[in-house]
Amino acid sequence: MKFPPISRRATLGLLAGGAASMFAPMRFASAQSNPALNFQLSWLPSVQFGGSYMAEENGYWSEKGLDVSLLPGGPNAPVEPSVMAGTSLLGITAADYASAAVAEGATFKIIAVAMQKNPFTIASLPGNPVNTPADLVGKKIGMAVANTPILAALCALNDVDINEIEIVPTQYDPAPLVNGEVDCLLCWLTDLPIAMTVAGVENVTMLLADHGYAVHSQTYIVTEEALENQRAEIVALMAGEIAGWNAYFADTDAAAELTVAKFPDLGLDLETQKLQAAKQVDLMASPLTEEYGFGWFTEETVAENIATLGLLDREVSADLWDRSILEEIYG
Amino acid sequence: MTKPPLFTAAQMRIYAWFAGLLLAWELIARLAFGDLYILSPPTAILLRILEDFPLYCRALGTTVLEALIGFALGNLAAILLAILVVALPPIERLAQAIALVVFCLPLVATGPVLRVIYGPGWGPQITLAALSVYYTTFVPLVVGLRAVPPNWLDLIASYGRGRMTAMTVVRIRASLPYLVASLKIAAPAAFLGAIVGEFTGADRGIGVLSIQAMRSLDVDGTWALATIASAVAIIGYALVGWGGRLLAIGAPPTLLVSPKARAPQVLWKRIGIAIGAPMLSIAVVLLLWQVSMDALDLSRFFAKRPGDIWTYLVTGGQAAAHRSELFAALGATMIVTIPGYFAGLGLGAVLAALFCLLPTVEKIASPVAIALRSIPIVVTAPLLVLALGRGQLGMLVIVAVMIFFPTLVSCLHGLRQAPGQVIDYFNSFRAPPLTQLFLARVPAMLPSLFAAARMAVPMAVLAATVAEWLATGTGIGNLMALTSSTSNYNMLWSCVAILTLVSVTGYMLVAMLERRVLSHFAPEQVIQ
Numbered sequence: 001m002k003f004p005p006i007s008r009r010a011t012l013g014l015l016a017g018g019a020a021s022m023f024a025p026m027r028f029a030s031a032q033s034n035p036a037l038n039f040q041l042s043w044l045p046s047v048q049f050g051g052s053y054m055a056e057e058n059g060y061w062s063e064k065g066l067d068v069s070l071l072p073g074g075p076n077a078p079v080e081p082s083v084m085a086g087t088s089l090l091g092i093t094a095a096d097y098a099s100a101a102v103a104e105g106a107t108f109k110i111i112a113v114a115m116q117k118n119p120f121t122i123a124s125l126p127g128n129p130v131n132t133p134a135d136l137v138g139k140k141i142g143m144a145v146a147n148t149p150i151l152a153a154l155c156a157l158n159d160v161d162i163n164e165i166e167i168v169p170t171q172y173d174p175a176p177l178v179n180g181e182v183d184c185l186l187c188w189l190t191d192l193p194i195a196m197t198v199a200g201v202e203n204v205t206m207l208l209a210d211h212g213y214a215v216h217s218q219t220y221i222v223t224e225e226a227l228e229n230q231r232a233e234i235v236a237l238m239a240g241e242i243a244g245w246n247a248y249f250a251d252t253d254a255a256a257e258l259t260v261a262k263f264p265d266l267g268l269d270l271e272t273q274k275l276q277a278a279k280q281v282d283l284m285a286s287p288l289t290e291e292y293g294f295g296w297f298t299e300e301t302v303a304e305n306i307a308t309l310g311l312l313d314r315e316v317s318a319d320l321w322d323r324s325i326l327e328e329i330y331g
Numbered sequence: 332m333t334k335p336p337l338f339t340a341a342q343m344r345i346y347a348w349f350a351g352l353l354l355a356w357e358l359i360a361r362l363a364f365g366d367l368y369i370l371s372p373p374t375a376i377l378l379r380i381l382e383d384f385p386l387y388c389r390a391l392g393t394t395v396l397e398a399l400i401g402f403a404l405g406n407l408a409a410i411l412l413a414i415l416v417v418a419l420p421p422i423e424r425l426a427q428a429i430a431l432v433v434f435c436l437p438l439v440a441t442g443p444v445l446r447v448i449y450g451p452g453w454g455p456q457i458t459l460a461a462l463s464v465y466y467t468t469f470v471p472l473v474v475g476l477r478a479v480p481p482n483w484l485d486l487i488a489s490y491g492r493g494r495m496t497a498m499t500v501v502r503i504r505a506s507l508p509y510l511v512a513s514l515k516i517a518a519p520a521a522f523l524g525a526i527v528g529e530f531t532g533a534d535r536g537i538g539v540l541s542i543q544a545m546r547s548l549d550v551d552g553t554w555a556l557a558t559i560a561s562a563v564a565i566i567g568y569a570l571v572g573w574g575g576r577l578l579a580i581g582a583p584p585t586l587l588v589s590p591k592a593r594a595p596q597v598l599w600k601r602i603g604i605a606i607g608a609p610m611l612s613i614a615v616v617l618l619l620w621q622v623s624m625d626a627l628d629l630s631r632f633f634a635k636r637p638g639d640i641w642t643y644l645v646t647g648g649q650a651a652a653h654r655s656e657l658f659a660a661l662g663a664t665m666i667v668t669i670p671g672y673f674a675g676l677g678l679g680a681v682l683a684a685l686f687c688l689l690p691t692v693e694k695i696a697s698p699v700a701i702a703l704r705s706i707p708i709v710v711t712a713p714l715l716v717l718a719l720g721r722g723q724l725g726m727l728v729i730v731a732v733m734i735f736f737p738t739l740v741s742c743l744h745g746l747r748q749a750p751g752q753v754i755d756y757f758n759s760f761r762a763p764p765l766t767q768l769f770l771a772r773v774p775a776m777l778p779s780l781f782a783a784a785r786m787a788v789p790m791a792v793l794a795a796t797v798a799e800w801l802a803t804g805t806g807i808g809n810l811m812a813l814t815s816s817t818s819n820y821n822m823l824w825s826c827v828a829i830l831t832l833v834s835v836t837g838y839m840l841v842a843m844l845e846r847r848v849l850s851h852f853a854p855e856q857v858i859q
Contacts, residue, residue: 071451077532078443081633087450101818145804146816169804173545175368195547265535267386
């Protein structure tokens with residue numbers, strides 16, 4: 001044996017040191033709670049949130065005295081609990097998830113709607129295209145199983161029997177379509193189709209929103225409590241956000257360049273980001289936003305949402321939407 | 332442990348094997364998969380790594396640092412807990428039970444919860460890395476701390492010294508080979524834990540890059556990242572092994588002694604412990620569940636307490652419907668998990684025995700085996716699914732691959748533990764290698780095999796649920812993904828509870844079998 005002698009004292013010291021370091025994670029945790037306002041995004045950083053990056057970069061928040069942290073999302077990142085627990089003041093989620101959370105006891109209000117048209121799309125290849133919902137019959141569709149209710153609603157809206165569509169679970173990946181494993185994909189217009197285009201794979205897209213699927217997406221949620229107690233901060237936060245998106249619409253290429261420069265560690269492709277930034281405008285801009293401004297919604301669009309959400313088996317009240325923040329900003 | 336002599340001819344053969352493998356890969360990728368977005372040839376992978384070298388280095392720096400911190404904290408906790416358990420035997424059952432329950436918590440559910448608790452930053456990455464390693468260190472270390480010849484302890488006692496001296500002078504040293512073996516497994520596991528942590532929201536790191544690559548149809552990028560991740564895991568594994576050889580020179584000084592069953596003689600006492608101990612453990616775990624959530628003041632919206640789940644599954648109005656949904660999903664998962672578990676375990680043990688007979692094969696196959704385990708499951712799962720289909724076979728293979736590698740490492744270690752005198756005895760009779768293997772080495776391997784089999788239970792469940800979540804969309808893994816996106820946290824926590832219960836039960840069954848088998852084989856191991 002070539003061990004150095006181990007003394008009792010050394011052992012005790014080691015144990016004490018170890019015990020002390022056990023508490024290190026706790027200190028680590030408490031060091032995280034800073035006074036900054038957190039804004040929980042719904043996915044990994046990309047130009048999808050270009051307006052928020054413009055707001056941060058151009059100082060639209062700091063000039064109002066706000067210290068805003070943009071929290072990245074991910075495949076396993078929760079938005080609703082983060083907002084509900086108060087970790088984030090503001091979160092981005094879709095109307096269907098917000099209403100599901102409310103059914104489970106959350107007290108969310110949707111205060112603005114970034115995507116007037118829902119971005120969900122059926123993407124297919126030109127040789128075997130899906131141009132209308134009826135084309136789905138007999139096809140294999142690749143999608144995240146969590147999105148099954150969306151397909152079910154589309155089918156109900158267009159009199160298609162969902163049992164005649166074969167669902168193949170895939171995740172965040174266009175490869176199954178390109179490899180012929182499935183005939184089409186349920187995905188976002190601004191996501192996998194653009195990746196395929198950039199990779200040189202021609203593709204056909206059918207926007208669900210063009211076939212009756214009216215669900216607000218990329219909506220801004222806050223809790224009722226926050227709306228009461230932190231109203232001034234929410235107004236300032238949203239005003240900066242709106243200014244950021246207006247700067248984005250003025251120059252989508254600049255937003256794409258900013259996003260790529262801001263996140264050098266993500267390996268984002270500038271061309272892809274530019275394409276995505278431009279395409280996203282189609283979903284966010286509408287006659288409504290032309291007239292009233294970014295994020296606006298009306299009783300009619302809310303009613304359409306409630307009707308579609310009903311097809312998703314969600315009982316939603318119009319109270320989920322609250323336009324008072326937007327009215328204060330634009331008023 | 333003496334260094335094996337390096338023969339140039341043998342080395343050349345190994346290099347030739349590697350070159351052949353790479354060439355075959357290149358040809359298959361170029362010719363058979365040229366038009367498909369599945370497999371990248373090695374040259375394309377290498378080019379991509381060189382092209383994006385600075386990017387990959389920065390990402391690697393982040394993920395490796397997260398993994399290292401988690402590795403250090405997780406193993407430190409494991410070591411302290413193991414020492415505590417051996418020093419204070421009465422707390423063992425309870426400590427084992429709680430440690431096991433924490434290890435069995437499914438990552439798909441714990442990740443988001445950790446993110447909410449920690450807020451932004453590295454908290455979840457580090458914690459998941461620590462959680463991935465602490466248990467695989469804790470269990471073998473408890474075995475190692477006990478693997479001490481009784482006469483050594485008698486010697487300490489005859490000098491009038493107590494348990495503290497026994498611990499520092501005998502037990503800790505005797506446990507070092509076990510520690511090194513488990514730290515080797517821990518190195519790739521910590522890396523995987525950090526990557527899964529990045530899925531809960533991060534803006535840099537290998538995990539983030541691999542999602543980006545998969546989404547943007549960047550197959551070369553996906554394979555480049557898988558290659559880098561595997562290389563890091565193998566380097567981590569090798570570094571720990573090298574450190575172990577530097578420190579713990581000399582073979583393990585003892586026969587491998589299994590933990591003694593300390594069942595009391597009186598029947599009613601034995602029954603009392605058999606029923607009372609699990610009940611106490613369950614009560615303590617439920618109490619911890621409630622108290623920790625209350626202490627952290629977690630919102631009842633997502634952090635459901637035991638009472639909420641009881642209402643949801645047992646006393647509530649819809650309870651029967653909730654139960655049948657839960658059990659249907661659980662059944663679908665178990666149909667693939669159980670065969671996958673036995674396949675991985677069997678393959679690991681058989682291959683370890685084979686390697687023992689053919690050291691040259693070990694040199695070639697070991698890195699391949701490590702690589703297979705080290706490629707993040709988010710990358711392997713879709714690839715395996717593509718090759719084997721989204722049916723039960725693909726799932727079964729994923730589960731088997733996940734537990735194969737730890738079993739192999741553990742069994743190899745066990746095989747080498749065969750006491751030198753016994754091997755000398757066989758050698759003096761010129762016993763053929765197979766006889767040596769079955770009569771000397773395999774019995775010495777059994778405790779390690781059982782340790783691996785126990786730890787593989789929660790691993791198999793984790794692998795199955797993660798693969799269901801990512802690729803096949805079936806079973807309870809999928810149910811967890813569905814319910815977390817629709818904020819149905821009652822069902823999510825029900826899944827967590829039932830999965831944990833299943834893992835713990837499986838673990839107990841293996842432990843029972845282990846006691847039976849080792850009580851037969853233990854006497855042969857202590858012949859001297």
